[in-house]
Amino acid sequence: MRLVLGIESSCDETAAAVVAEDRRILSNIVLSQLEDHRAYGGVVPEIAARAHLDHIERVVSEAMATAEVGFADLAGVAATTGPGLIGGVIVGATVGKSLALVHDKPFIAVNHLEGHALTCRLTDNVPFPFLLLLVSGGHSQFLSVAGVGQYRRLGGTIDDAVGEAFDKTAKMLGLGFPGGPAVEQAALSGDAARFALPRPLLGRPGADLSLSGLKTAVRLAAEKLPAPVSAQDLSDLAASFQAAVGDLLADRLKHALADFLAEHPGGKHVVIAGGVAANKALRARLQTTVATAGLELVAPPLKLCTDNGAMIAWAGLERLRRGESHGFDAPCRPRWPLDAAA
Template sequence: MLILGIETSCDETAAAVVARDADGRGRILSNVVHSQLEDHARFGGVVPEIAARAHVEALDGIVARALAEAGIGFADLDGVAATAGPGLIGGVLVGLMSAKGIALVHGLPLVAVNHLEGHALTARLTDGVEFPYLLLLVSGGHTQFVAVEGLGRYRRLGTTIDDALGEAFDKTAKLLGLAYPGGPAVERAARAGDANRFALPRPLLGRDSLDFSLSGLKTAVRQAAQAAAPLTDRDVADVAAAFQATVAEIVAIKARRALAVFTKQTGVTAPVLVVAGGVAANQAIGTALRAAAAAVGARLVVPPAGLCTDNGAMIAWAGAERLAAGLVDGLDAPARARWPLDADAVPKLGSGQHGAKA
């Protein structure tokens, strides 16, 4: 089974071709990602209108390149998948409408993929992880623990009640005058810093909860930076190191708790913890999670960095998994700005007429 996947939910224009073999294993035949970092860097964050226009300009060429690198044409495909949400609605519309056009013209089945499901299933493509497993999704818009019980069966164990971890990294970088994107910039600065110089809070660690809260931590970072102003390079490095060490500790402690809950609920004695999303590339957090998983006899799986950030291969693979299960969408499949992975869970963040953010 050959699937074309299209991803345009934020500031990466991506397309990929993935093969799903008869035994259920996957192979990436191509994975083309065009980053818009330069377009947004001067604004310190993603500008939705600029992102959508850039997707329009780039997507046709990215799809053509993905097919060429895979050595196939549209006639060789068994289906086309595209992110249908959640994300910046303008960008989501560009990719989904392009996929609908391809499906209509070439008579292909369409799979409208939840972007978060793409992240959730990537470890099955890269490492052949079997259901069930525990997912820690850490990205610019989401921070949550999810029990992945099967295809389309996702049960939330904990989530952020305010800000996502990736957003906290970006805001910290902006406070410290670091470059965009904030995550890699904070990590680089932290390497030269003293993590013990500034005492920062660990929100919700004293509660028996798997939820996260990061807004107060961001406030504490701002107060620390203001107290040390005007900031020297040493000050910046120390604040960055303190922030990174704090979030790594929070995530690791929460992960151990989540693994205990997951084991109790599922009866799986040697659980797998899968980490996905852009923040999964942070080495300090990865080190803390490896220690946390090892302490309770769990296996940690982190896909390669290029497959943790937004990409077309994860969407193609999610499409292949769904298509193999007979799950196909019509050409009326909607684009969604919000689309929780665990749609039946009680909303904790951003509940409104457009649905919950988390």
């Protein structure tokens, strides 16, 4: 039974995990840096990199201890080598390479996006092919996934990522950080029909997304609110924004589904992954769209939607059992698309 240690440090979570080939997560340690960045209303790359450096040794040690394994028990060491904030990526990748070198283990350089893409195979054993909606703070795209390393981009954002739009909306409305959960919480008590916000590209051909116009509309609506702005005003605007995003994603998903099924007529699954996949309202909206099309929606457990080491360890295992590993000169990349041809 092969075991892989996975290390993740591409943004503001320092994470490490040990995962077994039979899909057991033996440990999954995630250290959040929320308090380090809260005062700035967003992630500060230099602060994130320094925090990774300060804590990564302890996080890895805790992951190994919790899993009750030694380095001799590992079949390999996997680490995120991109895309992401390059300072943090370098910290995690260097630790992963060093451990692999010292303990004479294969090193697997993992694309952070592939970690999200393959999590559904760890949690639900989803077979290929499947349609993936990857939505996070930095990435929003539809991908046809035919196998490990076989990704075709069907559409994506032409400006802001969905998670970024949530974060900036929360900041404009003073809802706090992190923005995604703050907007979702505020929207629970809001009237989604109060503000007539735009749905950019709604009904247009293709599966591309645009969020910048919606974000601007939220700002203009907030500026027009009469003083003093009440908590209900903010909840209504948050709910209206979230509903607009749901409508956009559902519409774009219909177009992506048509493209996917034309390529893979037997496809049965739509997977939503990334930090925004933790949003329950958006999950429910997409569930309706997928069910109408006769397919099954798969979303990882909430704790595996956000960045974590288990997804990196599993992606490493998927690569390792295909006979793949990488040299210690594997580059760290701030940008690294899954579909290099897109």
